[in-house]
Amino acid sequence: MNSRSGASLPIACGASVMPEQVYALIDCNSFYCSCERVFRPDLNGVPVVVLSNNDGCVIARSAEAKKLGISMGAPWFQLREFARQHGVQAFSSNYALYGDVSDRVMRTIGSLVPAYEIYSIDECFADLTGIPEPLIDMGRAIKDKVFQWTRIPVGVGIANTKTLAKLANHAAKRWIDRTGGVVDLRDPELRDKVLRKLPVDEVWGVGRRLKVKLEALGIQTAWDLAQYDAWSLRKQFSVVLEKTARELRGVRCLDLEEVEPPKQMICSSRMFGTRQYQHSALAEAVASYTSRAAEKLRAQKSLCQVLRVGIQTGMFNPEQPRYANSVTLQLPYPTDDTRVLIQYAQFGLARIFREGYAYSKAEILLAEICQRGEITGDLFTPAQPAIAGQLMATLDAVNRKYGRGTLRAARIREAPGWSMRRELLSQGFTTRIDQVWQI
């Protein structure tokens, strides 16, 4: 049975040998903090943290802040005094800045490698297949060029599978003094050494819950997971974990995804800056979030057929009554028209709104998303009128040119009372002409 594999297969003969697949995972160090430092070199060496929307909790920490023991997700109000005492610089999230810096980092990487996949705002897989050895030099070249062009420090992990590249990147950061931030994990001896040292939950795809279950099976390290029988992992857990284990052994199960598939769900949800009690305030917030979701929908050239609107009170204060509810609505036709979406969102809100609660958050979810031009209609289902598409295109063009919210639904005020707190916001260094760097 096994005789079909191996060198006897005619297709494997011939002059050219397929080069071995190699991936790199490039990951920005403390990305949001690094972005704040790009135009504030005085912050180098200073502990820096970036807070979530509403200045709620810590979502990024510089190395110095980590050293002080500040943990991810720590509520800011509990930390403020400690931060003041230790000279910690805190910032509100400045997504306009981070998004723009991210674009620059990705374009820089793109100029150096044959193909790449943007995995998140601060991470990117690159295809290094066929690039001349030694690849560790290529890794260092990427790191240096990104820093030279964007002032963002990155780590680079190189391996034959994505899961191992992630692990290599992790190792590069963990043992930065020895690695200089670049690790090539293709050498089996080095790979096994690293696998044995890293706990299983450092593996991409193994989180808190799985860690507990795996440890019950005696799987403590990445090495243990790699050695475990893949088939029984599939039976006991899922095909996902099976692939993870195989990838750890160097068997490729995940490919580079260069084109991002359109999202199947689009969500816009946010905590309010302060608790809201009135239907009118929630109505305004819901209209605003719906507008944002509709923008995202149109940006990927999609239409949606289902809208869900949800509201909730704060969940932490035991003194106040809690309430959370949502309603899912079928739309009259597949649409990307902000006006139609807002209308349905308001209808939904009216159904779930209850008087007398301190609301903290609203959420809009667009679902059953399809691509424009891929809809098969029927005689009895109207299609979205063409004029609506033209109007939305104009709306987006105006807002692109003059800034988000320049043209908006009439019920949304410019500075609403529910908008989020951002008391520690840095400048729009790269996105606002009135806020460019001054020397």
Add this chain to the structure above:
DNA sequence: TCTGGGGTCCTAGGACCC
């Protein structure tokens, strides 16, 4: 007083089909 905002994929189970 104060605790984020997005996403994805997979599985199990029920209802239903032939």
Add this chain to the structure above:
DNA sequence: TCTGGGGTCCTAGGACCC
């Protein structure tokens, strides 16, 4: 006494990622 063997679609829930 004995009770098949495939499927699909939907929803809820659980796990993960950054």
